[in-house]
Amino acid sequence: MNRNDLRRVDLNLLIVFETLMHERSVTRAAEKLFLGQPAISAALARLRSLFDDPLFVRTGRSMEPTARAQEIFGLLSPALDSISTAVSRASEFDPATSTAVFRIGLSDDVEFGLLPPLLRRVRAEAPGVVLVVRRANYLLMPNLLASGEISVGVSYTDELPANAKRKTLRRSKPKLLRADSAPGRLSLDDYCARPHALVSFAGDLNGFIDDELAKIGRKRKVVLAVPQFNGLGTLLAGTDLVSIVPDYTAAALTAAGGVRAEDLPMEIPTFELSMAWRGAQDNDPAERWLRSRIQMFIGDPDSLL
Numbered sequence: 001m002n003r004n005d006l007r008r009v010d011l012n013l014l015i016v017f018e019t020l021m022h023e024r025s026v027t028r029a030a031e032k033l034f035l036g037q038p039a040i041s042a043a044l045a046r047l048r049s050l051f052d053d054p055l056f057v058r059t060g061r062s063m064e065p066t067a068r069a070q071e072i073f074g075l076l077s078p079a080l081d082s083i084s085t086a087v088s089r090a091s092e093f094d095p096a097t098s099t100a101v102f103r104i105g106l107s108d109d110v111e112f113g114l115l116p117p118l119l120r121r122v123r124a125e126a127p128g129v130v131l132v133v134r135r136a137n138y139l140l141m142p143n144l145l146a147s148g149e150i151s152v153g154v155s156y157t158d159e160l161p162a163n164a165k166r167k168t169l170r171r172s173k174p175k176l177l178r179a180d181s182a183p184g185r186l187s188l189d190d191y192c193a194r195p196h197a198l199v200s201f202a203g204d205l206n207g208f209i210d211d212e213l214a215k216i217g218r219k220r221k222v223v224l225a226v227p228q229f230n231g232l233g234t235l236l237a238g239t240d241l242v243s244i245v246p247d248y249t250a251a252a253l254t255a256a257g258g259v260r261a262e263d264l265p266m267e268i269p270t271f272e273l274s275m276a277w278r279g280a281q282d283n284d285p286a287e288r289w290l291r292s293r294i295q296m297f298i299g300d301p302d303s304l305l
Helices: 003-008 011-023 026-033 037-051 067-089 108-113 115-125 141-146 188-193 208-215 232-236 247-255 285-298
Strands: 056-059 062-065 101-106 130-135 152-155 164-172 174-178 195-199 221-226 242-246 260-262 271-278
Touching: 011 026, 011 037, 011 067, 026 037, 062 067, 101 108, 101 141, 101 285, 108 115, 108 130, 108 242, 108 247, 115 130, 115 285, 141 152, 141 164, 141 271, 152 285, 164 247, 164 285, 174 232, 174 247, 195 232, 221 232, 232 242, 242 247, 247 260, 271 285
Parallel strands: 101 130, 101 152, 195 221, 195 242
Antiparallel strands: 056 062, 152 271, 164 271, 174 242, 174 260
């Protein structure tokens, strides 16, 4: 196919194809693109004719891509990224008048501890802008970025899509949170003897703290696991429970009153909080503005020295 032949290719078809590759479902692709299922089915029929291949084969409830679809996707995804970048560079962004909708992914600790100052700045600079926050963590972030459900996310990150970019925002140390009135800091023996509350997105009863305790031959007993940090201070109130939270989350919880924070009675390594974003939107003026505000109000330059 030469470039003149591209005139018969509808770019919207390629967007549908990319979405089907991510979602593996006509229903979910329709929801993602705000189209009806018949429209997606019709687009798939045209794609099959265009590429002379079935592209997707139904396997149970999922639509599995053919080898030809995988090959096309490998070539198409960076091409669409380049098109998106070219279009973005031609646009302008004025935060004072913009009505853009930004979709960002935040882990629960970041949403609770660090979103408020960012939101205040965004409201001051861009009162017409809409922020849609999706819950994200190191498990959810790759798919949310790859599918375009978010353009940028802040969390501890591990694996990311090949075209994603990442920047470390801060290095944080966990803090011990407690609501009892006993004076002084807890010793390691006291800490291990206390009942523990754990914030766990997946409902696990073990975390990295348990791995660190195991290294020194100690362990703790978790008696409560909750899915989010909001309300943790209330749960600790009037009990001898202790909890380990990131330092920025501890600051937000102690500011609300009723709990106090202290260093752990053992050495704990820092962890990196990162911002990750889609490479296709690296030069988008609106996205660059948003990322600069995220870095300004969620990042901590002092911790990166």
